Amino acid sequence: MGKTTLLKPEKENSPFHIMTEGHITSAKGYKAGGLHCGIKYKRPDIGWVYSEVSANACAVYTTNRIQAAPLAVTQDSLSHGSLLQAVVVNSGNANACTGERGLNDAFEMRRLTAEQFQIPEFMVAVASTGVIGEVLPMDKVMCGIKQFHLKEADVEMFERAILTTDTGRKHVAVQVVIDGKTVTIGGAAKGSGMIHPNMATMLAFITTDANIDQQAFYPLLRQVTDHTFNMITVDGDTSTNDMVLALANGLAGNQPLNKDHPQWGIFLDAFTYVAQTLAKMIARDGEGATKLIEVEVNGATSKEAARRLSKAVVGSNLVKTAVFGCDPNWGRILCAAGYSGDLLDPDSMCVALGGIPIVQNGLPVPFDEHQVKAILRRETVHISIQLGDGDGDAVAWGCDLTYDYVKINASYRT
The missing domain is CATH 3.10.20.340 (ArgJ beta chain, C-terminal domain)
Structure with missing residues (x-):
């Protein structure tokens, strides 16, 4: 299945527990899956993440002035109250520089995923990665999305479905006690080449069951991204597609987290660890890299x-x-x-x-x-x-x- 080594804690007396086999679905209420729909020759190439309840959500995007259609669709979804319940991701095709058709295809991916999970369209985020300038084979993509089923969830298939030139899956999860409740933060990522500070061909998805004030969530993600994902480089190229997307569905049952919460610092450290671990995995997995x-x-x-x-x-x-x-x-x-x-x-x-x-x-x-x-x-x-x-x-x-x-x-x- 490729290399999936998890990094050890930076400090021995870490306030959080690092899960031995942590994934994006380790937090309460999340499922994920993936399959092969035909964009690639034979490897998994389309995947999904689902939360059983709507989740506060936020994202940061590539600084490249040319941005792929899925980013526009995700931004549109978040403009309807910053709530998400599902994410659809394909690899093998970036759906970038594809004009109006590409934008329509990304919206269609959103619509079909919402229909499959029976949720509002604006509750779905869309992400793509792969070759730039080629239109999506929508007949294959549509067939793939129609095979999304919660009963067939398989997080490892999701982790494989988002990869391009990566040599292996990238995932991590940690747990921390907040207000006496166990809060879990998990993540998955892809990225190997076209990686440069300020975001690049990189997709990262972070989920948590923490209850977080929406007003505090985006500043948290922005701060953490600046010190983790924006501090890695492989080859100096900044892509059209990358995004870090975070969801918090509140199912842990803690009091709402913000900067005034007495345990905000502990949560920030745990969230940062997840992001930093994924960032290091991406940097270590640079195309052809050995170190x-x-x-x-x-x-x-x-x-x-x-x-x-x-x-x-x-x-x-x-x-x-x-x-x-x-x-x-x-x-x-x-x-x-x-x-x-x-x-x-x-x-x-x-x-x-x-x-x-x-x-x-x-x-x-x-x-x-x-x-x-x-x-x-x-x-x-x-x-x-x-x-x-x-x-x-x-x-x-x-x-x-x-x-x-x-x-x-x-x-x-x-």
Whole structure:
């Protein structure tokens, strides 16, 4: 079924419990499924998520000025009170740059899904991923949607149905106690190539049974997205289709959550963990990738400066290829930091690879080449950069750049 490794807690005394086999349906009241309808040759290519009651919902979208038809339809659905009860997703075809026909097809997907689940049309969100510029084979899509049945729910099939060049499913769920009630947050995602900060070819769906004030939900998602999904990069391309969609159906029975709730911080940490785990999975699964690269910046003049610098380093093709080749070429790290766009003092910069100092106060320091190469051979490569005594910090994630990335993308349509 592909790699589905779940990450361990960032802290030993975590206030939330990480479910061993957590999914988007781990929270109360959610079901999901998927099947093969014929968009792809033989793999699952259309899926659904359903909540037994209407859920508060919100979403963030790609910053690409060219946006696919499903995004417009989802935005239309959310404009009717920010409530959703179902999501329909297809892979293999992005339904982007398809004009009026593509928009009509996306609305038809919404209508058919609503009809199948016997809910209002505006309670359905639509998402698509795949090849740009080709119209959907709607005869096949319609046939697939008509096979959606709650009795045939299979969350693993949903997780497979949303994938494109991904090597495996991406899912996670955690539980936390709020007001004495067990609250669950689960998620699923897809993304492997065309991934860059500020959203890209990436779809992420997060569900929770928490009761959340609608006015607090979107700011929460926006804040968490900025520190997780918007801090990953694979290849610098920003797509037409990506979206992070969150649903909260309230079935856990807790008091409404907002910033004034005494346990808001605990919920925020748990929600952030789910998003960060999915984001790391996407970065690690970059097309052809063999390693996850984590760049941590401290001492910047501001939070935004730290974000820009960490993303510049993790997005540098020269840094990425050096990590792939296990070459401790620290000059490439300093070079990327230097063009990040913010003022910095090179004489105060310090860099470490896997905790081993390689640059101190802007100058190289002796290190054991074999020891550092061994660190670069690890599945996760940690690069830490200390700039000065500012209070800005950030972490960004990416992957190495390999020969296979070119192979995969050179034949994507064929």
